Amino acid sequence: MLLNIIVMEELIYLDYNATTPILKEVAQVMKPFLDNYFGNPSSSHKYGIETKMAVEKARKQLALLMNCDVEEIVFTSGGSESNNYAIKGYALAHRRQGNHIITSSVEHPAVLEVYRYLETKGFEVSYLPVDAQGRVSPAQLKAAIKPSTILVSIMHANNEVGVIEPIAELAAIAHKQGVVFHSDGAQSVGKIPTDVQALGVDMMSIAAHKFYGPKGIGALYIRKGLKLEKLIHGADHERNMRAGTENILEIAGMGKAAEIALRDLEENAKHYSAMRNRLEKGLKQALPYIKINGEQAERLPNTSSVAIPKVEANTLLDELEGIAASAGAACHTDSIDVSSVLEAMLVPLDYAMGTIRFSVGRYTTKADIDKAIALFTKKVKQLKGEDEEVNNTIDIGEVKLTHFTHGLGCACKLRPQDLEQVLKKLPIPKDAKVLVGADTSDDASVYSLTEDLALVQTLDFFTPIVDDPYQFGAIAAANALSDIYAMGAKPIFALNIVGFPDKRLPLSVLEEILRGAQEKAKEAGISILGGHTVEDTEPKYGMVVSGLLHPDKIIKNIGAHKGDMLILTKPIGTGIISTAVKRGVVSNSLRDYVSGLMATLNKTAAEVMANYQVHACTDVTGFGLLGHLREMILNTKIGVDLSFNAIPFISQARDLAVAGIIPGGTKNNLEWVNKDILWKSNRSDIDKYLLCDAQTSGGLLIAINKLQATDLLNDLLDKGVEASIIGEFNSTHGGKIQV
Numbered sequence: 083m084l085l086n087i088i089v090m091e092e093l094i095y096l097d098y099n100a101t102t103p104i105l106k107e108v109a110q111v112m113k114p115f116l117d118n119y120f121g122n123p124s125s126s127h128k129y130g131i132e133t134k135m136a137v138e139k140a141r142k143q144l145a146l147l148m149n150c151d152v153e154e155i156v157f158t159s160g161g162s163e164s165n166n167y168a169i170k171g172y173a174l175a176h177r178r179q180g181n182h183i184i185t186s187s188v189e190h191p192a193v194l195e196v197y198r199y200l201e202t203k204g205f206e207v208s209y210l211p212v213d214a215q216g217r218v219s220p221a222q223l224k225a226a227i228k229p230s231t232i233l234v235s236i237m238h239a240n241n242e243v244g245v246i247e248p249i250a251e252l253a254a255i256a257h258k259q260g261v262v263f264h265s266d267g268a269q270s271v272g273k274i275p276t277d278v279q280a281l282g283v284d285m286m287s288i289a290a291h292k293f294y295g296p297k298g299i300g301a302l303y304i305r306k307g308l309k310l311e312k313l314i315h316g317a318d319h320e321r322n323m324r325a326g327t328e329n330i331l332e333i334a335g336m337g338k339a340a341e342i343a344l345r346d347l348e349e350n351a352k353h354y355s356a357m358r359n360r361l362e363k364g365l366k367q368a369l370p371y372i373k374i375n376g377e378q379a380e381r382l383p384n385t386s387s388v389a390i391p392k393v394e395a396n397t398l399l400d401e402l403e404g405i406a407a408s409a410g411a412a413c414h415t416d417s418i419d420v421s422s423v424l425e426a427m428l429v430p431l432d433y434a435m436g437t438i439r440f441s442v443g444r445y446t447t448k449a450d451i452d453k454a455i456a457l458f459t460k461k462v463k464q465l466k467g468e469d470e471e472v473n474n475t476i477d478i479g480e481v482k483l484t485h486f487t488h489g490l491g492c493a494c495k496l497r498p499q500d501l502e503q504v505l506k507k508l509p510i511p512k513d514a515k516v517l518v519g520a521d522t523s524d525d526a527s528v529y530s531l532t533e534d535l536a537l538v539q540t541l542d543f544f545t546p547i548v549d550d551p552y553q554f555g556a557i558a559a560a561n562a563l564s565d566i567y568a569m570g571a572k573p574i575f576a577l578n579i580v581g582f583p584d585k586r587l588p589l590s591v592l593e594e595i596l597r598g599a600q601e602k603a604k605e606a607g608i609s610i611l612g613g614h615t616v617e618d619t620e621p622k623y624g625m626v627v628s629g630l631l632h633p634d635k636i637i638k639n640i641g642a643h644k645g646d647m648l649i650l651t652k653p654i655g656t657g658i659i660s661t662a663v664k665r666g667v668v669s670n671s672l673r674d675y676v677s678g679l680m681a682t683l684n685k686t687a688a689e690v691m692a693n694y695q696v697h698a699c700t701d702v703t704g705f706g707l708l709g710h711l712r713e714m715i716l717n718t719k720i721g722v723d724l725s726f727n728a729i730p731f732i733s734q735a736r737d738l739a740v741a742g743i744i745p746g747g748t749k750n751n752l753e754w755v756n757k758d759i760l761w762k763s764n765r766s767d768i769d770k771y772l773l774c775d776a777q778t779s780g781g782l783l784i785a786i787n788k789l790q791a792t793d794l795l796n797d798l799l800d801k802g803v804e805a806s807i808i809g810e811f812n813s814t815h816g817g818k819i820q821v
Contacts, residue, residue, distance in 0.1 A: 093404060093405060093406045094404060094405050094406065094450045094453060094454050094457075095406045095443070095445070095446075096361075096405060096406060096407045096440045096441060096442060096446070096450075096454060097406045097407055097408055097439075097440075097441055098384060098441040098442060098443035098446075099241055099242075099244075099269060099292070099382075099384070099385060099408075099439065099441035100408060100441070101291045101292070101297065102291060102292060102293065102294045102295075102443055102444075103294065103445070104294060104295065104296055104335065104339075105294040105295075105338075105339065105342060105444075107338060107342060108294060108295055108296070108335045108338045108339050108342070109335070111334050111335060111337075111338040112296065112331050112332070112334055112335040112338075115133070115136065115330050115331040115334055116331060119132050119133055119136065119330070120133075121133045122327055123136075123137050123327070123328050123330065124317070124319065124327065133328075133330045136330055136333070136334050136337075137157070137328050137330060137333050137334075138152070139334075139337055140157075140333045140334055140336055140337025140338075140340075141155045141157070141337070142337075143337035143338065143340045143341045144288070144301055144336065144337060144340040146340070146341070146344060147271070147272070147276070147340040147341075147343055147344045148271070148276055148277070148278050148286065148288075148303050149277040149278060149279050149280070150278050150279070150303055150305075151306065153306065153321070154303055154304055154305060154306055155301050155302075155303060156301060156302050156304060156320050156321075156323050156324055157299065157300070157301050157320060157324070157328060157329070157333055157336075158299075158300045158301060158302055158324060159298055159299065159300060159329075160289050160290075160291075160297070160298055160299060160300040161190075161192060161266070161268040161287050161288065161289030161292070161300045162192040162300075163300060163313070164287035164288060164289070164300045164301065164302040165190075165192045165193050165196060165235075165266055165287045166192070166196055166313060167302055167310065167313050167324070168235070168264045168285040168287060168302055168304075168310070169183070169193065169196045169197070169200070169233065169235055169264060170196060170199075170200065170311070170313060171310030171311050171312070171313060172232070172233050172262060172264070172285070172308070172309075172310050172311075173200055173205060173232065173233055174311040175309050175310055175311040176232050176233075176309075177204075177205070177232075179232050180229065180230035180231060180232040181204060181205045181206055181230055181232075182205070182206045182207075182208070182228060182230040182231040182232065183197065183200065183205055183206070183207055183208075183231070183232060183233045183234070183235070184207070184208045184210060184223065184226050184227065184231060184233070184234045184235070184261075185197055185207065185208075185209060185210070185234070185235045185236065186209065186210045186211075186212060186218050186236050186237065186247075186426075187209045187210060187211055187212060187422065187426040188212050188216055188218075188237070188240055188242075188245075188422065188423045188426050188427070189235070189236075189237050189266065190237065190241055190266060190268070192266070192268075193235055193237065193266055194422070197209075197235075206230070208226045210222050210223060210226060210236075211426060212426050212427060213427075214427055214428060215245060215376050215377075215378050215379035215427070216240055216243050216245035216375070216376045216379060216423065216426070216427050217245060217247060217248070217379055218236055218247050218248070218252065220248060220251050220252055220255055223236075223252055223255050223256070224255050224259075227255070227256065227259045227261060231259065231261050232261065232262065233261065233262050233263075233264065234252070234253075234256045234261055234262070234263050234264070235263075235264040235265070235266070236249065236252055236263075236265060237265060237266040237267075237268075237269075238265045238266065238267045238269070238270040238276065238281070238286070239267075239269045239270040239273075239274070239381075239382050239385075240269065240376075240423060241268070241269045242375075242387060242410060242421055242423045242424070242439055243375045243376040243381070243385065243387040243423060243424075243427070243439075244269075244376060244381040244382035244384070244385025244386070244387065244441075245376040245379045245380070245381055246270070246274070246379070246380045246381060246382065249265055249281045249282075249283060250280065250281050250282050253265075253281060253282035253283050253284075254282055257282065262284045262285070262308065263282070263283050263284050263285075264283065264284060264285040264286070264287075265281070265283045265285070265286050265287070266286075266287045267286040267287055267288055268287060268288065268289040268292050268300075269292060269382060269385075270382070271286075271288045271289075271292065271293060271343070272292060272293025272294070272339070272340070272343035272347075273292075273293070273347075273350070273351065273354070273382055273383065273384060274347075274351065274382065274383070275347065278303055278305075283303070283305075284304075284305045284308055285302060285303060285304050285305065285308070286302070286303040287300065287301075287302055288300055288301040288302070288303065290332065290335065290336035290339055290340075293339055293340070293343045294339050294342065294343070294444070295332075295335050295336045295338075295339030295340070296331075296332040296335040296336065296339075298329070298332055299329055299332035299333060299335070299336050300336075301336070304323075310323070312324070312325070314326055350444060351383045352383075353444070353446075354382075354383035354384035354442055354443070354446075355383040355384075357384070357442040357446045357447075357448070357450075357451055358383060358384055358385065358386050358440075358442055360448065360451045360452075361386060361440060361442070361451050361454065361455065362374055362386055362388070364451065364452070364455035365388060365455055365458065365459070368455065368459040369390065369459060369462055369463075371390075371391060372388055372389060372390050372391075373388075373389045373433055374386060374387065374388060374389070375387035375388075375389055375410075375424065375427065375429060375433075375437060376427070382441075384441050384442045384443060385439070385440075385441045386439070386440045386441070387410065387437055387438075387439050387440075388437065388438050388439075388440060389410075389429065389433035389434065389436055389437045389438075390433070390436035390437075390438070390462055391430075391432045391433050391436055392432055392436065392466065393435075393436040393462060393465050393466060394435055394436065394619075395409035395410060395435060395436050395437055395438055396409045397465065397486070397487075397619075397620070398436070398438065398461060398462065398465060399438065400484075400485035400486070400487075401461055401464075401465075401485050401486060401586070402457060402458065402461050403457075404453070404454075404457050405454050405457055405458065407438050407439060407440050407441075408438070408439040408441075409437070409438060409439075410423075410424050410434060410437030410438065410439060420434045420435065421434075421437075424437060438458075440454075464585060464586050465585075465586060467585040481549070481551065481587065481591055482549040483546035483548065483549050483550070483551055483554055483591075483621060484546050484547070484548065484549050484660075484663070484664040485549075485664075486546065486583065486586060486587065486620055486621055487545040487546050487620040487621065514530075515529055515530040516528075516529055516530075517529065517530055517536055517633060517636060518569070518636060518638060525540055525542075525565040525568075525700075525701070525703075526538050526539065526540035526565040526566060526568070526569050526571075526629075527539055527540070528569065528571075528631075528633075528636055530633055533633070534632060534633070535630060535631075535632065535633075536630070536631055536632070536633045536636065537628060537629075537630060538566055538569050538571040538628065538629040538630065538631060539626065539627070539628050539629075540562065540565035540566055540626070540627050541562070541579070541624060541625070541626045541627075542558070542561050542562040542565065542624045542625065542703075543579055543581075543622055543623070543624030544557075544558045544561065544622065544623060544624055544778070545620060545621065545622050546621055547656075547660040547680070547778050548660065548663065548673075548677050548680075549663070549664075550594075550677070551591045551592075551594035551595045551598065552594045552595070552597055552598035553598060553677050553681065554595055554598065554621075554623065555594065555595035555596060555597065555598025555599035555600075555602070555623055556598035556599065556601060556602040556681040557598075557677065557680040557681045557778060557779055558595075558599060558623045558624055558625070559576075559598070559599040559602035559603055559606075559625055560602050560680065560681050560682065560683050560684075560779045561680070561703065561778055561779035562576065562624055562625035562626075562627050563576075563602070563603075563606050563625075563627055563683060563684070563685075564683075564684045564701040564703070564779055564780075564782075565627070565701060566627050566629040567683070567684040567685060567687070567688035567701070567782065568637070568639070568684070568688070568699050568700055568701040568782055569629070569631065569636060569637055569638075569699075570631055570635050570636060570637035570688065570691070570692060570696070570699070571629035571630060571631035572629055572630055572631065573606055573607070573608045573627050573628070573629040574608060574628050574629055574630055575608050575609055575610070575611050575627075575628055576603055576608055576609075576610045576611070576625040576626060576627045576628070577610065577611060577612055577613040577614075577625065577626040578596065578599065578610055578612065578613025578614070578615070578623070578624075578625060579613055579614055579623070579624045579625065579626060580592070580595075580596075580613065580614070580615040580616070580622065580623055580624075581615075581616055581617075581618030581620070581621065581622035581623075582615060582616075582617065582618060582621055582622075583617070583618055583619055583620055583621060584617055585617075587621065591621070592615075592621075595621070595623050596610075599623065599625065602681065602683070603625075605683060605685075606683055606685060608627075610625070613625075613626070637691075637696055637698065637699045638698060638699075639698055639699065639700035639710070639713050639714050640698055640713075640714060640715075640716075640718065641697045641698040641785070642697050642698040642714055642715065642718075642720055642785035642811045643697050643720075643785070643787070643811065644720060644811055644812055644813050645787070645788050645810070645811065645812070646697055646698075646785040646786055646787060646788065646791075646810070646811040647785075647786060647787075647788050647791035647807050647809070647810055647811075648711075648722060648724070648783065648784070648785060648807065648808050648809040648810065648811065649782075649783070649784040649786065649791065649794060649795060649798070649805055649806070649807055649808070650702070650707070650729065650730070650781050650782075650783055650784075650805065650806055650808050651684065651687040651781035651782045651784070651798060651803050651804065651805045652679060652682070652684075652702070652730075652780050652781025652782075652804055653679070653730035653731055653732050653781075653804060654702065654706075654707050654729070654730070654731060654732065654735075654772070654773075654775055654777055654780060654781075655676075655731050655732035655735030655736075655772065655775055656676055656679065656680055656732065656775070656777050656778050656779075656780065657706075657745045657747065657748050657775040657776040657777060657778070658735045658738050658739050658743055658744060658745065658748065658771075658772075658775050659672065659673075659676045659732055659734070659735060659738065660676070660745075660778065661738075661743050661744070661745045662734075662738045662743045663676070665743065667738070667741075667743070668734065668738070672733065672734060675732075676732060679732070679779075680778050680779040681779070682779070684701060684779075684781065684782050686801050686802070686803055687781065687782050687798060687801075687803050687805070688782070690794065690797045690798050690801055690803070691782070691784060691794070693797070694786060694790050694793075694794050695786070695787060695790065696784055696785065696786050697785045697786060697787070698714055698784075698785040699782055699783065699784050699785065700713060700714060700782070700783050701780060701781070701782050701783070702777045702780030702781055702782075702783055703776075703777050703778065703779070703780055704747065704776050704777070704778075705751055705754075705755075705776070706748065706751040706755075706773065706774040706775050706776055706777060707729070707773050707774070707775070707777070707780075707783075708751070708752075708755045708759060708773045708774050708819060708821075709751050709754060709755050709774065710783060711724070711783060711819055712755050712758050712819065714783065714785065715811075715816075715817055715818075715819070716758075716817065717817065718816065718817060719813055719816035719817070720811050720812070720813060720816060720817075721811070721812055721813065721814060721815035721816050721817060721818045721819065721820065722809050722810070722811055722812070722818075722819045722820070723809055723810050723812055723814075723820050724773075724808060724809040724819055724820065724821045725808055725809055726765065726769060726773075726821055728806055728807060728808045728809070729773070729806065729808045730804060730806050731772060735772060735775070736768060736772060739768050739771050739772060740768055744771050744775075745775070745776055747776035748771055748774055748775045748776050749771070749774075751774035751775075751776060752770050752771060752774040755774060755819075756770075758817065758818055758819060759818070759819050759820075759821060760815060760818050760819065760820040760821070761821055762820070762821060765821055769821075773821065781804075781805075785811060788810070791807060792807075795807055
């Protein structure tokens with residue numbers, strides 16, 4: 083099973099620009115093509131003629147919506163293919179006439195990425211700026227056109243802020259210079275008039291799922307006489323313009339959706355405007371400091387881009403139960419990504435980071451809008467510290483901690499490659515009593531107290547990787563203790579370190595986090611003696627852990643010998659699974675298993691390991707398996723042969739990775755270690771991500787003599803530790819890991 087499908091609670095859907103539901107009338111038209119009409123439209127018999135007539139009926143329905151001839155409509159797989167076909171197809175077919183093409187800086191990626199591709203093929207691209215309202219200047223377009231210009235592509239309406247561009251004026255300027263004009267109409271078709279004759283466009287891209295048709299089907303309007311190079315070669319389908327047997331089911335649905343859009347265009351526009359205006363009025367009254375991006379321009383009647391200063395949009399949406407909307411920016415593990423549209427409009431960062439796109443639709447009601455205003459207003463005030471009733475209004479049973487943080491796991495949020503560069507610039511302590519310090523990549527430091535006793539200290543600090551506060555405290559504590567165990571030491575006590583958003587979460591949540599940590603410390607046989615708590619924008623928890631060991635018994639993460647075997651004591655994949663849990667796409671049983679795995683102390687593994695002559699050890703955490711293994715061999719003449727098939731992975735981690743659920747930290751890890759990995763040719767990108775997955779409270783990586791490895795493995799297994807031999811140290815490829 084790829085994903086566990088979760089039945090979500092009823093949400094107020096205000097994300098119609100992302101996609102729309104299929105209308106019942108559309109679904110009814112599609113159904114016969116599932117049940118009865120299955121013929122190939124290219125066949126000359128009755129079955130083929132039936133479906134061919136359905137395709138041509140849909141083409142006519144779409145042509146009526148666009149006010150063009152039926153032969154000017156070519157069906158595609160969606161808006162992205164239509165944009166690719168229009169831009170690549172025309173540019174490649176006419177490159178002898180010139181290599182200069184023009185677009186705007188606020189286009190959808192389905193246009194911008196096509197232009198970036200063409201730049202690699204020798205085309206020159208001009209990206210026109212927009213004003214503060216998101217509008218392209220006709221004067222700037224006129225100035226940008228030169229003798230080598232062959233194509234202009236400007237979107238009709240922006241998907242993020244809803245601003246409608248002056249397409250008729252822009253197209254006229256292009257035509258006056260003999261330049262062909264394409265427009266991405268994905269957001270406009272079906273919402274506002276898209277009469278291609280009145281607009282004067284030569285090509286327009288259309289996506290059915292934006293106007294209540296099915297996904298995976300689109301069309302391109304191509305003015306008669308225009309020549310494009312084919313993208314998809316094969317038989318002569320679509321008048322030899324797009325090869326491939328027609329998707330009858332969805333073409334029929336798209337045709338019906340186009341018919342309904344034309345029929346209801348005026349009525350829908352009035353409803354959209356009424357709902358959007360009600361939303362904006364209510365939000366402005368409740369939150370007078372908000373701004374509406376593009377408010378002074380002509381906009382789609384259904385779209386509102388609301389900017390709230392000093393609030394992070396993704397955090398707001400994560401915590402905002404009951405509303406489905408989209409963010410205009412995102413804070414990731416290694417960067418702040420503001421949409422290119424908001425950047426081009428020069429929206430100040432404070433406002434851009436807090437931009438939410440609301441888009442209403444046919445099914446939006448006044449009651450929906452009023453409830454959305456109330457929910458949204460209350461959450462914004464909580465985030466800005468304006469709601470003093472937080473401790474009385476949030477039920478601890480409803481709290482999902484992962485919704486209160488930008489990322490998952492390591493709270494430093496520095497990319498490993500950046501952290502490595504910073505640490506290199508710091509001076510190495512000269513104190514002779516420092517037995518392990520910044521000169522190695524160990525996560526713990528060791529300080530000599532006497533000839534027979536050394537103090538080990540470590541610190542780990544985390545944002546939530548699970549929703550349950552108690553479980554989060556237990557996992558963070560287990561993770562902090564892990565570094566002590568990896569050094570071969572015995573923990574003696576710990577201190578709390580806490581960041582807590584007391585304006586957003588009740589103190590009872592903090593109490594549960596601390597209780598979970600204390601229970602885990604008790605299991606480790608130590609006490610938490612105090613600590614430090616600060617107010618923070620998101621919940622964070624960690625511990626400073628102190629331990630003791632004999633100076634001669636220190637186990638560093640370097641020191642492996644040629645011929646040593648590598649043992650791993652926990653399966654990997656917790657980063658991917660935790661991300662999937664946050665998105666609500668895994669079963670409760672898998673969630674509970676992974677939470678339990680992360681909360682499991684490495685105490686037993688360390689106690690067993692103490693009975694053997696271990697040469698090196700580290701624990702697998704934020705840098706992933708390969709990142710921590712790299713530290714074990716860095717700057718040495720020893721390499722590792724890693725056996726991929728011997729490595730234990732958590733069930734469903736691969737399926738989730740294939741589905742695109744890969745944490746940003748995991749991708750950063752791969753980028754960081756890639757230069758030191760010798761990949762066999764059969765290793766896929768998914769394999770690589772799995773090996774680099776950022777772990778929380780992962781297992782120990784142990785380097786031990788080959789003669790003792792099997793005995794250690796058997797002892798670990800006897801004690802219930804999920805251990806495996808996963809590789810061997812060698813000198814064949816020093817400082818490198820072969821997978």
